Amino acid sequence: xxxxxxxxxxxxxxxxxxxxxxxxxxxxxxxxxxxxxxxxxxxxxxxxxxxxxxxxxxxxxxxxxxxxxxxxxxxxxxxxxxxxxxxxxxxxxxxxxxxxxxxxxxxxxxxxxxxxxxxxxxxxxxxxxxxxxxxxxxxxxxxxxxxxxxxxxxxxxxxxxxxxxxxxxxxxxxxxxxxxxxxxxxxxxxxxxxxxxxxxxxxxxxxxxxxxxxxxxxxxxxxxxxxxxxxxxxxxxxxxxxxxxxxxxxxxxxxxxxxxxxxxxxxxxxxxxxxxxxxxxxxxxxxxxxxxxxxxxxxxxxxxxxxxxxxxxxxxxxxxxxxxxxxxxxxxxxxxxxxxxxxxxxxxxxxxxxxxxxxxxxxxxxxxxxxxxxxxxxxxxxxxxxxxxxxxxxxxxx
Amino acid sequence: xxxxxxxxxxxxxxxxxxxxxxxxxxxxxxxxxxxxxxxxxxxxxxxxxxxxxxxxxxxxxxxxxxxxxxxxxxxxxxxxxxxxxxxxxxxxxxxxxxxxxxxxxxxxxxxxxxxxxxxxxxxxxxxxxxxxxxxxxxxxxxxxxxxxxxxxxxxxxxxxxxxxxxxxxxxxxxxxxxxxxxxxxxxxxxxxxxxxxxxxxxxxxxxxxxxxxxxxxxxxxxxxxxxxxxxxxxxxxxxxxxxxxxxxxxxxxxxxxxxxxxxxxxxxxxxxxxxxxxxxxxxxxxxxxxxxxxxxxxxxxxxx
Ligand SMILES: Nc1ncnc2c1ncn2[C@@H]1O[C@H](COP(=O)(O)OP(=O)(O)OP(=O)(O)O)[C@@H](O)[C@H]1O
Ligand SMILES: [Mg+2]
Numbered sequence: 001x002x003x004x005x006x007x008x009x010x011x012x013x014x015x016x017x018x019x020x021x022x023x024x025x026x027x028x029x030x031x032x033x034x035x036x037x038x039x040x041x042x043x044x045x046x047x048x049x050x051x052x053x054x055x056x057x058x059x060x061x062x063x064x065x066x067x068x069x070x071x072x073x074x075x076x077x078x079x080x081x082x083x084x085x086x087x088x089x090x091x092x093x094x095x096x097x098x099x100x101x102x103x104x105x106x107x108x109x110x111x112x113x114x115x116x117x118x119x120x121x122x123x124x125x126x127x128x129x130x131x132x133x134x135x136x137x138x139x140x141x142x143x144x145x146x147x148x149x150x151x152x153x154x155x156x157x158x159x160x161x162x163x164x165x166x167x168x169x170x171x172x173x174x175x176x177x178x179x180x181x182x183x184x185x186x187x188x189x190x191x192x193x194x195x196x197x198x199x200x201x202x203x204x205x206x207x208x209x210x211x212x213x214x215x216x217x218x219x220x221x222x223x224x225x226x227x228x229x230x231x232x233x234x235x236x237x238x239x240x241x242x243x244x245x246x247x248x249x250x251x252x253x254x255x256x257x258x259x260x261x262x263x264x265x266x267x268x269x270x271x272x273x274x275x276x277x278x279x280x281x282x283x284x285x286x287x288x289x290x291x292x293x294x295x296x297x298x299x300x301x302x303x304x305x306x307x308x309x310x311x312x313x314x315x316x317x318x319x320x321x322x323x324x325x326x327x328x329x330x331x332x333x334x335x336x337x338x339x340x341x342x343x344x345x346x347x348x349x350x351x352x353x354x355x356x357x358x359x360x361x362x363x364x365x366x367x368x369x370x371x372x373x374x375x376x377x378x379x380x381x382x383x384x385x386x387x388x389x390x391x392x393x394x395x396x397x398x
Numbered sequence: 399x400x401x402x403x404x405x406x407x408x409x410x411x412x413x414x415x416x417x418x419x420x421x422x423x424x425x426x427x428x429x430x431x432x433x434x435x436x437x438x439x440x441x442x443x444x445x446x447x448x449x450x451x452x453x454x455x456x457x458x459x460x461x462x463x464x465x466x467x468x469x470x471x472x473x474x475x476x477x478x479x480x481x482x483x484x485x486x487x488x489x490x491x492x493x494x495x496x497x498x499x500x501x502x503x504x505x506x507x508x509x510x511x512x513x514x515x516x517x518x519x520x521x522x523x524x525x526x527x528x529x530x531x532x533x534x535x536x537x538x539x540x541x542x543x544x545x546x547x548x549x550x551x552x553x554x555x556x557x558x559x560x561x562x563x564x565x566x567x568x569x570x571x572x573x574x575x576x577x578x579x580x581x582x583x584x585x586x587x588x589x590x591x592x593x594x595x596x597x598x599x600x601x602x603x604x605x606x607x608x609x610x611x612x613x614x615x616x617x618x619x620x621x622x623x624x625x626x627x628x629x630x631x632x633x634x635x636x637x638x639x640x641x642x643x644x645x646x647x648x649x650x651x652x653x654x655x656x657x658x659x660x661x662x663x664x665x666x667x668x669x670x671x672x673x674x675x676x677x678x679x680x681x682x683x684x685x686x687x688x689x690x691x692x693x694x695x696x697x698x699x700x701x702x
Contacts, residue, residue: 060601080604081613093602097620106616107606156606 009192010071010159011036017066026052027216037190041203044213050196054162086153090164094137101133107156123155163195245284247368263329274363282364288336289360293353307353448675459669484656488637491576499584507592567651575643584629591625
């Protein structure tokens with residue numbers, strides 16, 4: 001049994017992990033290394049295997065194949081209570097027959113850590129719930145229960161903390177506050193956090209490394225900026241923020257850049273930002289990188305221009321305005337423009353050209369022939385919950 | 399207009415609870431009538447009988463209403479041994495039934511969760527003995543456990559028992575019979591609470607460094623406590639008053655007589671109704687006291 005508080009985080013290594021449920025493969029050949037003391041966020045659509053990954057690490061599920069190493073030690077066959085790991089469960093799983101305080105002190109008591117109640121109170125103060133310490137979980141609101149679940153895991157200061165959407169039920173202000181608390185705890189002791197979230201912004205702001213998971217595999221992994229600025233697959237490009245994607249044939253593969261012919265329009269992409277350099281490729285650019293022009297801009301080197309197209313939708317969202325532009329043969333293109341002036345720069349129905357710096361474009365790894373891969377197929381949640389979450393996500397993005 | 403609205407809404411708000419309580423009363427009526435007729439009336443009659451005195455100059459079995467409190471004194475001095483024996487047997491048999499039933503209920507309610515068909519089949523097997531009369535089952539055990547029966551003779555043949563050893567008629571046989579007969583009453587309520595047990599709590603326990611034993615004691619057992627409590631009550635109460643297993647004709651002997659046997663013989667053989675009634679009332683009071691202590695203890699006791 002892991003005794004005492006962790007002095008520092010432990011690194012986590014998953015080697016060739018596969019998890020098959022009867023008739024369903026949830027995780028396929030997953031390889032993942034999380035360095036000690038890092039804040040690692042796992043993003044992905046519902047049902048892609050995030051919870052299953054955490055359960056495998058916690059020891060609540062046995063892998064079908066592969067090994068799990070925590071702090072260099074192989075724990076694949078170790079029982080959950082012997083692993084230096086704590087989990088904030090997606091379903092909270094607070095013991096209903098114990099008070100909030102007893103819940104939080106539970107892990108400390110099991111490890112015979114001095115003054116469990118004092119430390120439990122301290123953890124409850126951290127999540128601003130010390131005043132309900134004597135209540136039963138059923139007497140708390142959903143968000144309060146979630147914070148108790150957070151306190152119950154964090155209070156143990158494990159070398160590796162697994163967080164399964166630990167802030168999902170909180171309002172924005174409280175969520176920001178808890179994010180800061182979590183980040184503080186993590187960096188103070190240098191613990192390793194493996195954080196599952198649906199909130200991209202949360203993943204981007206908190207994590208050192210973000211991994212996007214899809215259908216039981218890690219699609220792409222890296223620093224948040226890297227992932228956002230240079231997505232490698234259409235799935236990542238659309239899951240993290242929005243992207244305008246075009247499919248075309250490479251007509252010129254130069255040393256610095258490649259030229260792609262998209263339905264007659266030539267688009268240039270820097271060579272090192274493109275994953276494929278020949279044949280049919282998908283390229284893309286983020287909506288905020290696009291500039292609207294009301295007259296055809298002069299072709300200049302280092303700039304891509306498409307158009308003319310027609311604005312078919314303008315929606316104002318505070319800091320920026322979202323324009324939807326229909327470009328013949330290229331389809332719909334989304335543009336985010338900062339609101340530097342009052343009102344939209346162009347109106348619905350206006351004729352516009354779109355331009356962006358070549359350096360902002362990216363080329364994807366996907367073979368366009370495979371079609372889009374970003375629809376999650378299976379799910380752990382009820383349809384109503386999914387729909388609500390989708391709505392909330394959309395609201396948040398807006 | 400606004401005042402009018404308030405005026406009309408006020409009585410509606412007030413009358414709603416009253417109407418609801420009337421409906422509740424109406425729905426409770428059959429239950430109350432049943433209790434009055436079949437519990438209260440017999441209870442009062444029993445209390446009155448327990449104070450009756452023999453009508454002077456009459457034959458056996460004729461009594462008149464009196465306030466003969468000495469009946470209780472007589473019962474206490476004569477039958478306290480039977481009383482204590484009953485409660486002791488009941489405690490031991492209930493404990494045995496619990497020890498047997500909990501793992502069984504856990505197996506059916508938790509382990510077999512993934513196999514609904516096997517689960518249903520096992521439950522049926524638990525209830526199956528009920529299809530055969532209680533008396534027949536107990537008689538069958540008497541045969542099986544008798545000195546010439548298969549169990550004892552085998553044990554004797556293996557020299558695990560002396561040649562003059564016997565089992566029927568001993569307290570062990572009575573307790574065995576009691577526990578056996580009431581096991582379904584223990585298993586089913588425990589099964590019901592274990593079947594609902596959310597295994598995520600057990601997982602949370604193991605995630606928080608609790609060994610399987612510790613998790614069982616701190617999480618599984620307290621969460622199934624309602625089933626354990628109702629199971630023990632459903633077993634303990636009828637066992638305390640049982641008069642079949644301990645009787646001569648079944649698994650007992652005169653040394654194992656319980657209160658139930660005494661009441662039976664007082665009532666039917668000696669026709670001493672006041673003594674039988676006083677015994678019943680004392681037994682009822684004893685059970686009531688023990689059960690309320692138990693329920694209070696298990697309700698507030700911190701099992702963690
Ligand atoms: N015990 C199980 N038996 C069979 N399939 C399972 C089991 N547990 C999970 N799955 C499947 O494995 C897949 C991954 O589930 P998982 O809970 O890891 O998803 P998730 O990424 O956490 O989703 P969400 O964001 O909705 O929580 C799902 O398709 C789910 O249906
Ligand atoms: Mg999940």
